Amino acid sequence: MIWLRSAIYQIWFYSVSLVLVLACAPLLLLPRDLAYRSVFVIAQLWARTTLGGLRPICGINFVVTGWENLPKSGPALIASNHQSAFDTVVWMALLNQVAYVMKQDLQRIPLYGQICVATRMIIVDRGAGANAIRTLLAGAARVIAERRMIVIFPEGTRAPPGTVGVLHPGVAGIASHTGLPVIPVVTDSGEHWGRRGFRRFPGTITIAIRPALPAGLRRQELLSRLEAEYRRGVDKSVESSAPGFQHNNN
Numbered sequence: 391m392i393w394l395r396s397a398i399y400q401i402w403f404y405s406v407s408l409v410l411v412l413a414c415a416p417l418l419l420l421p422r423d424l425a426y427r428s429v430f431v432i433a434q435l436w437a438r439t440t441l442g443g444l445r446p447i448c449g450i451n452f453v454v455t456g457w458e459n460l461p462k463s464g465p466a467l468i469a470s471n472h473q474s475a476f477d478t479v480v481w482m483a484l485l486n487q488v489a490y491v492m493k494q495d496l497q498r499i500p501l502y503g504q505i506c507v508a509t510r511m512i513i514v515d516r517g518a519g520a521n522a523i524r525t526l527l528a529g530a531a532r533v534i535a536e537r538r539m540i541v542i543f544p545e546g547t548r549a550p551p552g553t554v555g556v557l558h559p560g561v562a563g564i565a566s567h568t569g570l571p572v573i574p575v576v577t578d579s580g581e582h583w584g585r586r587g588f589r590r591f592p593g594t595i596t597i598a599i600r601p602a603l604p605a606g607l608r609r610q611e612l613l614s615r616l617e618a619e620y621r622r623g624v625d626k627s628v629e630s631s632a633p634g635f636q637h638n639n640n
Contacts, residue, residue, distance in 0.1 A: 544616060
């Protein structure tokens, strides 16, 4: 049954994605600001629609705790652990003003890459050395000026449930450059949405927004405290609130 439900969800996910990506294509020709607003609305619709199929098709709910740890409005630096593709979709569904830190490889995907550019994501070439850091910090400064929230995955790649990957220093560079405190987020999404496999397992994904780490921490201390938050989160279950979407009004 899990295989069948997962296959149906795959069909749902890719069908919705194809339709909405194609809907974005003509919007990419609009003037830059209008294209941004129009494509961002479609991107949010895509995230909410694809994730909306999880409960009826796969029996997966998700809950969010700790909304009070996000600012009511304006910029923020959200640093989430990373277990599955779910993590890269959910923040587009939850927040009205958000920009992901993304690897440049994704920009090369036809149409999807143009959508990432149009929605002003922070796109970084990980192999560019010092230039990658400069691109990251310039992108972060731009997003902060636009009063949007940044979502970064310090592990850089998906880690299996119950583990924490090596944290990369980019999050510390953004924190130092912008003066923003880092808001840790811990999720157990990999328990229900496979890291590489296509199976989706029924249950409830929890997204726990933790209290912000103080601004001004030195790089190693920040990374150590962030890792400790992740380890506490993956070593034990976190509290749940009501299931489903819980939109922030930023």
